[in-house]
Amino acid sequence: MPGVRVRFAPSPSGSLHVGGARTALFNWLFARGQGGRFILRIEDTDRERSSPEMVEDILGALQWLGLDWDEGPFLQSERLDRYRQVADQLLSANKAYRCSCSTAELAAKRQAASASGKPWKYDGTCCGLSSDRSAERHARGLPGVVRFKGPRDGEVAFEDRIFGRIVHQAKQIEDFVLVRSDGMPTYHLGVVLDDLDMKISHVIRGADHISNTPKQILLYRALEQPVPVFAHLPLILGPDRTRLSKRHGATAVNTYRDQGYLPSPFCNFLALLGWSPKSEVESLSTDELIHQFSLKGVNKSNAVFDLEKLSWFNSRYLRNAPAERLFPLIKVELDSEGLWNDEFDSSGRAWMMKVIDLLKQRVRMVSDFATQGRAFFTDDFAIEDKARRKFLKSEVLTVLMPELAARLESLTAFGLEETESALRTFAAEKEVKAGLLINAARALLTGKAVAPGIFEVMAALGQERTVARLSDTSWMEDEPRAGE
RNA sequence: GGCGCUAUGGUGUAAUUGGUUAACACGCUGCCCUCUCAAGGCAGAGAGUACGGGUUCGAUCCCCGUUAGCGCUACCA
Numbered sequence: 068m069p070g071v072r073v074r075f076a077p078s079p080s081g082s083l084h085v086g087g088a089r090t091a092l093f094n095w096l097f098a099r100g101q102g103g104r105f106i107l108r109i110e111d112t113d114r115e116r117s118s119p120e121m122v123e124d125i126l127g128a129l130q131w132l133g134l135d136w137d138e139g140p141f142l143q144s145e146r147l148d149r150y151r152q153v154a155d156q157l158l159s160a161n162k163a164y165r166c167s168c169s170t171a172e173l174a175a176k177r178q179a180a181s182a183s184g185k186p187w188k189y190d191g192t193c194c195g196l197s198s199d200r201s202a203e204r205h206a207r208g209l210p211g212v213v214r215f216k217g218p219r220d221g222e223v224a225f226e227d228r229i230f231g232r233i234v235h236q237a238k239q240i241e242d243f244v245l246v247r248s249d250g251m252p253t254y255h256l257g258v259v260l261d262d263l264d265m266k267i268s269h270v271i272r273g274a275d276h277i278s279n280t281p282k283q284i285l286l287y288r289a290l291e292q293p294v295p296v297f298a299h300l301p302l303i304l305g306p307d308r309t310r311l312s313k314r315h316g317a318t319a320v321n322t323y324r325d326q327g328y329l330p331s332p333f334c335n336f337l338a339l340l341g342w343s344p345k346s347e348v349e350s351l352s353t354d355e356l357i358h359q360f361s362l363k364g365v366n367k368s369n370a371v372f373d374l375e376k377l378s379w380f381n382s383r384y385l386r387n388a389p390a391e392r393l394f395p396l397i398k399v400e401l402d403s404e405g406l407w408n409d410e411f412d413s414s415g416r417a418w419m420m421k422v423i424d425l426l427k428q429r430v431r432m433v434s435d436f437a438t439q440g441r442a443f444f445t446d447d448f449a450i451e452d453k454a455r456r457k458f459l460k461s462e463v464l465t466v467l468m469p470e471l472a473a474r475l476e477s478l479t480a481f482g483l484e485e486t487e488s489a490l491r492t493f494a495a496e497k498e499v500k501a502g503l504l505i506n507a508a509r510a511l512l513t514g515k516a517v518a519p520g521i522f523e524v525m526a527a528l529g530q531e532r533t534v535a536r537l538s539d540t541s542w543m544e545d546e547p548r549a550g551e
Numbered sequence: 552g553g554c555g556c557u558a559u560g561g562u563g564u565a566a567u568u569g570g571u572u573a574a575c576a577c578g579c580u581g582c583c584c585u586c587u588c589a590a591g592g593c594a595g596a597g598a599g600u601a602c603g604g605g606u607u608c609g610a611u612c613c614c615c616g617u618u619a620g621c622g623c624u625a626c627c628a
Contacts, residue, residue: 078628113627170626177625186553187624212626230556239554239624247626254628278555278623301557301621308620336563339576343564347575366564369621373562376577386590429589457587490586505586517588 071103072268075129075136076258079109080116083128084318085372086273086303086311089337093300094271095134096338096360106265107139110258112251117144128320133330133353141265143257150252153260153290154213154245162289163245166193167211188241189214213246215255215286223281228298228362230274235281243282255279259286267295271362274299274369298362301341302369311372323377327400327432332380340370350383382431390423397423397436404437406444422527425519442513443527450542454510464507465543467497471504472538481530483522490522511536 075091077083083091098105107129111117126140143150157163166189173189180187194216217240224234245256252260262270277299287294305315317323323333335351343366344351344359351359385393401407411419426440442448450459474493478485490508494501505521512524512533525533 076628080627110628116627166626173626181552184552188553233555235555241624244626249626251626253626258628273622274556275622276628279628281555299556304621306562310621339563341563343575345565347565349564349576368557368559370564371562373577376563379577382589454587500586502586509587515587518586519588521586 070268071098071101072106072266073098073103073271074106074108074139074262074265074267075134076108076110076261076272077125078113078116079111079118079121079125080113082121082124082319082321084311085320085323085337086318087125088128088132088320089303089340090271090273090300091129091134092132092334092337093342093360093365096357097269097271097362098137099357100360103268104137105134106141106267107136108141108261108265109139109143110254111142111144112253112257114144114249114251124321128324131324131330132320132334138265141261143252143261146261147251149264150246150256150260151250154252154256157215157245157289158213160289161216163213163215164194164196164242165211166214166242166244168192188239189243191242194242210248212244212248214242215245215282215289217242217282217285223284225280225284225294225297227277227280228269228296229301229365230277230299230367233277233280235278237281237285240281240285255282255286259283259290262295263287263290263292269296269298271298271300274302298365300365301367303340304369304371306371306373308369308371315372316374327434328377328381329384329396329433332384333377335384336377336380340372341365350380378431385427385430385433388427390420390427393423393427393433393436394419396433400433400437401444404441406437406441408444411444418527425523425527428519429517439515439517442515446532448514450510450514451516454514454516455542457516458506458510459542461503461507463497463499464503465540467499467504468507468511469538469540471508472534475525475530475537476534478530481526481533483526486525486533487522508537511539511542 073094075087075094077087077091095105097103107126109122109125111122122140122142129136154163158165176190177187193211193214218237221237222234223237223240224232226232243255244253246252261267280297280299284294303311305311307315311318317326320333324330331353334353334356335349338351338356338360339349342360342364343349344364346359398407398412401411408415422440422443423436426436426443430436430439437444471490471493474489475481475486478489490504491501494504508521509515509518509524512518512521512528518524528536
């Protein structure tokens with residue numbers, strides 16, 4: 068479908084949250100799949116809440132996700148003249164009027180209405196004012212807003228691509244504000260004009276905008292312009308089925324990035340919130356998402372954000388990714404943990420790849436490389452309590468481990484076969500189970516109760532470090548430290 | 552309160568737009584593998600489709616009501 072133009076239009080009043088990311092993703096997938104254009108627009112007309120820092124934050128999050136835009140970012144704050152021009156046009160066409168009701172007055176009326184259980188909607192006090200009179204008041208500098216003058220009867224309906232036909236009665240739509248008293252346009256004026264000017268063909272946004280759509284359609288009518296296709300996305304909720312908020316844990320995309328989640332599995336997971344592919348295969352690359360995405364696959368009911376499933380996607384991606392691709396990410400991680408060594412990228416690069424392949428098998432997030440894999444990157448690591456309790460409690464180990472170390476030291480080759488047969492032979496001689504020695508070695512070599520296969524660990528560590536760690540007897544005196 | 556929308560296992564979603572033992576994935580349980588933990592393999596528990604009425608030979612699917620949840624109800628988006 069050529070001519071497809073979609074947009075993502077966040078408000079920079081906070082960082083990009085998962086709901087916004089999902090909306091951006093669906094727009095992007097749609098654009099890419101249809102050969103259309105993806106436009107980025109920043110809706111910063113609320114001067115109180117918007118900040119340039121948040122714009123940067125949002126752009127950064129989109130880039131991280133890999134959602135590149137074809138046009139923009141356009142800032143609404145740079146299009147103020149345009150909004151005013153159209154507001155004036157509406158004013159002179161008698162399709163809008165100036166209103167000088169104060170916020171306090173309105174609040175009082177609203178209050179009174181709700182106290183008596185009556186529905187409230189702007190009562191049109193200023194609508195009746197003659198244009199001369201309101202122009203005069205405006206000229207006198209009386210603060211006020213511009214309101215849209217809506218129809219009193221008839222219905223406003225549209226065919227939502229996801230929700231189907233939505234109908235509202237015109238009489239229940241109030242004369243909403245188009246221009247604030249500070250001269251800034253409101254959301255409704257802004258979106259409609261921008262979507263028009265930017266020739267947006269499909270408005271794909273959160274379902275929280277369904278109720279706003281009729282107002283906007285009224286505006287399109289007043290401007291005598293055709294309306295775009297609307298497609299509203301079901302919302303993302305927290306585990307308790309209320310709107311997702313900080314209360315439920317992380318909501319900012321950047322937090323997930325910082326915790327070690329990766330863009331590809333993150334998008335894969337997000338795509339499945341409200342959308343499902345035709346096939347039963349859920350694990351999809353970004354390219355596959357692009358090819359399979361369609362608005363028809365989007366459902367109407369709200370979805371709960373399930374961290375467990377996200378983690379599964381992430382660990383699965385990590386496990387299957389080539390070490391080369393993971394390397395730069397791990398480098399950043401090790402660097403921030405003070406574990407980076409330039410040799411890892413030069414003489415030790417091949418070794419590094421081997422270690423990554425070993426570690427990636429049982430990792431959920433990138434940050435796990437630094438925690439679970441610490442002992443591979445530095446000799447400065449502690450034996451965690453759990454490993455000590457599980458694997459080092461047998462008395463015989465105090466004499467066996469140094470002996471095992473000596474045995475391994477005498478090996479002339481240090482491959483998987485050599486170390487394994489040496490250890491098993493030794494265990495047989497001493498009449499202990501190989502597992503006892505293996506697990507003790509795990510604790511001593513990695514400091515962890517969970518690690519890759521022990522002979523692979525030895526091979527990765529090398530003979531020298533392996534022997535050194537196994538013969539070091541300081542662990543025998545150490546008291547288990549709390550909190551490890 | 553008013554208006555709108557939604558409702559399939561714990562979670563995300565399927566189900567030739569009325570005919571299935573209601574499917575898949577995450578999670579969960581057990582077993583196998585085994586040096587730990589994952590991964591993998593195998594087996595399993597878990598929904599009769601929110602509830603109540605219709606329409607129909609037959610409803611997850613169509614209609615009505617109820618309930619619940621969500622959204623809008625701002626000079627926020």
